[in-house]
Amino acid sequence: MKLLSLVPVVAVGGLLLFAAQDFPEWGDPASPASTSPVSSHFIQSTGVDTEVPNMVTAVLADYRGFDTMFETVVVFIAGMAVLAILKSSGRRKGKREHEVEAEPDLIVTNTVRLIVPVIQIFAFYVLAHGHVSPGGGFQGGVVMGASFILVALAWDLEVALARFSAEKCILVAALGIVLYGGIGFLSMLLGGEFLDYAELEKVLPVSREMARYHAMLGVEIGVGFTVTAIIFALYANLSTEGRLKGGL
Amino acid sequence: MFEDGAIVNELLVERLNYFIYVVLLLIGLHAMISKRNLIKKLIGMSIFQTAIILFYVSIAVKEEATIPIYKAEHDPHGEVHHHPEKGGEEAEAHHGPVALKDEEIKQYANPLPHVLMLTAIVVGVATLGLALALTQRIYQGYGTIEEDELLTKIERADDRASQSPLKSNQSPSPKKAKGSATAKKATASPSRKSGSASQGKSAAKRKPAKRKPGSGGGKKA
Numbered sequence: 001m002k003l004l005s006l007v008p009v010v011a012v013g014g015l016l017l018f019a020a021q022d023f024p025e026w027g028d029p030a031s032p033a034s035t036s037p038v039s040s041h042f043i044q045s046t047g048v049d050t051e052v053p054n055m056v057t058a059v060l061a062d063y064r065g066f067d068t069m070f071e072t073v074v075v076f077i078a079g080m081a082v083l084a085i086l087k088s089s090g091r092r093k094g095k096r097e098h099e100v101e102a103e104p105d106l107i108v109t110n111t112v113r114l115i116v117p118v119i120q121i122f123a124f125y126v127l128a129h130g131h132v133s134p135g136g137g138f139q140g141g142v143v144m145g146a147s148f149i150l151v152a153l154a155w156d157l158e159v160a161l162a163r164f165s166a167e168k169c170i171l172v173a174a175l176g177i178v179l180y181g182g183i184g185f186l187s188m189l190l191g192g193e194f195l196d197y198a199e200l201e202k203v204l205p206v207s208r209e210m211a212r213y214h215a216m217l218g219v220e221i222g223v224g225f226t227v228t229a230i231i232f233a234l235y236a237n238l239s240t241e242g243r244l245k246g247g248l
Numbered sequence: 249m250f251e252d253g254a255i256v257n258e259l260l261v262e263r264l265n266y267f268i269y270v271v272l273l274l275i276g277l278h279a280m281i282s283k284r285n286l287i288k289k290l291i292g293m294s295i296f297q298t299a300i301i302l303f304y305v306s307i308a309v310k311e312e313a314t315i316p317i318y319k320a321e322h323d324p325h326g327e328v329h330h331h332p333e334k335g336g337e338e339a340e341a342h343h344g345p346v347a348l349k350d351e352e353i354k355q356y357a358n359p360l361p362h363v364l365m366l367t368a369i370v371v372g373v374a375t376l377g378l379a380l381a382l383t384q385r386i387y388q389g390y391g392t393i394e395e396d397e398l399l400t401k402i403e404r405a406d407d408r409a410s411q412s413p414l415k416s417n418q419s420p421s422p423k424k425a426k427g428s429a430t431a432k433k434a435t436a437s438p439s440r441k442s443g444s445a446s447q448g449k450s451a452a453k454r455k456p457a458k459r460k461p462g463s464g465g466g467k468k469a
Contacts, residue, residue, distance in 0.1 A: 005282040013274045020266040021258055027311040029354055034310050039358045043316070044348045047324040055316040055359040060366060071367050078374030082381040133317065138370055227370075234377045241384050 050212040052131045060136065061216040065195045068219070069180050072226050076173050079230035083170075086242030104155045112154035119147040127224045128217065137220035141227025148232045157236060157244065166244060169233040176226030180219045187215075265306035272299035286383050286393040290376065297372040301365045308361040316359035322348060 024031035033039070042059055052058040060068050127140025152160035184195040192199030197215035198208040206214065236244055259267050276299055279292025318324065387393050390401050 002282040005278060009274050009278045009281065012277065013270055016270045016273070017259060017267065020263055020270065021255070023263060023266055025262045026265045026306065027309045029310045029313070031307070033307050033361070034358050036358075036360075039360045040350075040353050042359055043353045043356050047318060047322060048347050051324040053318040053323055053325070055318070055356070056362045056366075059359055059363045064363060067367060071370050074374055075370060078378050081378055085378075085381045085385055134315070136366075138366060238377065238380050238384065241388065 049209060050216070051209045052213055052216060054131050054133065054135075056134070057130050057136045057216065057220070061219050062197060062212055065184075065197075065219060068223065069177075069184070069195070072177055072180060072223050075230050076177055076226055079173060079233050080170075082234055082237050083242075086237050088242075108154050112150055116147050116151060119150070120144060123147065123224075123228075127220060130220055131213065131216065137223030138227055140220075141224035142231055144224065144228040145231030145235075148228075149235045152235065152239075157240060160232075161236065161244060164229075164232060166233065166236065169229040169236075171229075173226045173229035173233070176222040176224070176229070179222030179225065183215055183218050183222070265309075266303070269299045269303040269306065272302070275299075284395045286386065286395065286398075289395075290379050290383065293379070294372070294376055297368070297375075301368050301372075304361045304365050304368075308358040310354065310357050313355055313357045316356050316362065319355070322346075322352065 024033075028034070042055055042063065046052060046055045046058045050058050050062055052062075123140045123144035125140075126135040126143055127137060130136030130140065148160050148164055151163070183197070183200075186203075187196045187199045188194050190199040190202050197212040199211075200215050201208045201211040204211055204214060273296060276292045276294075276296030279295065280289050283289050283292065383393055386398070390398055392398055392401070
């Protein structure tokens with residue numbers, strides 16, 4: 001079976017490498033991707049339209065903000081689906097031999113106690129500084145969720161759940177999407193299109209470009225909320241098969 | 249064989265990124281096809297997604313271009329901007345954001361594949377989380393996550409369900425003949441690619457003696 005499956009794999013590989021001869025060279029500045037008018041437009045006008053130095057964040061949160069909103073909804077739905085699948089599981093047929101009862105280790109707990117606040121501040125930094133350096137909502141949200149997972153690993157899942165309970169997870173995740181859509185709706189109420197952040201200059205005392213700058217920060221915060229909550233909820237449910245007791 | 253234009257030079261030197269990522273793709277694909285454990289298949293899927301993401305990000309590279317974040321001289325909030333046409337008059341003045349010229353665009357890598365791949369990474373994480381939850385559910389229901397054992401158990405569950413007294417009173421042996429492909433195809437839905445080899449193996453594992461429908465309740469679990 002394993003040898004038989006090598007045949008289609010090698011065939012696919014041969015076809016792909018045969019097609020790869022026609023691709024542009026690596027790093028070719030004249031390749032169609034590098035000279036496309038769309039990317040040139042983004043590189044040119046990000047500074048003028050939004051005054052955000054990071055083009056990737058500007059494209060993600062402003063020019064293609066609609067996609068990012070639904071991406072956040074996808075993350076949220078994945079968390080809800082995992083909850084739905086695992087909470088409906090009732091009886092367990094297997095023995096409980098894979099549950100590990102371990103005492104929290106002294107060195108690990110004290111190190112984590114010192115490190116986790118730093119990690120969380122770093123997560124806020126990655127989120128807020130995403131306009132100027134690589135970062136943004138998804139990245140900062142993942143680091144923040146990882147800090148909760150670290151607490152759950154060093155002590156017990158109950159210790160982490162006492163700080164960020166399962167109900168609060170769902171609430172915070174939904175709050176993130178409401179924040180994102182709320183900024184969009186606010187733009188619509190002020191006379192623009194959905195997610196047209198420039199219209200927010202009517203409520204904020206800034207210029208049109210800076211309104212887009214600040215609204216991008218707002219939507220990134222929404223994304224960060226959702227990603228944090230769902231990453232931790234995924235870990236909590238997957239490691240305990242939905243029961244939220246015991247686990248790793 | 250490393251001269252310009254030779255195939256090896258083209259693939260391995262000029263287009264090294266495509267070669268590497270195709271190899272990574274094939275590793276992931278082979279893992280998804282040939283491994284029997286569901287978790288190993290998921291790891292293969294994750295490798296496959298990673299290869300695709302890296303492939304797209306490698307397309308964004310431009311020679312001698314920096315990351316797609318404005319450099320200090322193009323910074324929209326910068327305080328110093330040199331206008332080459334105006335000599336040195338406005339060399340130290342504040343300025344607002346200025347649209348870049350063509351040769352300055354060449355200094356930055358293409359930001360679009362990075363943006364698209366951010367979405368792809370997030371979707372990959374969501375898919376992986378959901379797949380792991382489904383695997384746990386399968387384990388709870390069947391007690392195994394090996395593909396061939398799962399197939400056996402699903403076939404037996406189907407056979408048990410098909411022996412209910414509500415169905416017509418026909419002998420079940422034609423259905424359970426080792427060569428019958430249709431019943432096996434109907435139960436082979438969780439595994440897309442298992443060939444007849446593993447089905448023949450699992451059929452051989454079952455006892456050849458079949459009970460009559462009247463005593464169908466005594467079929468072993």
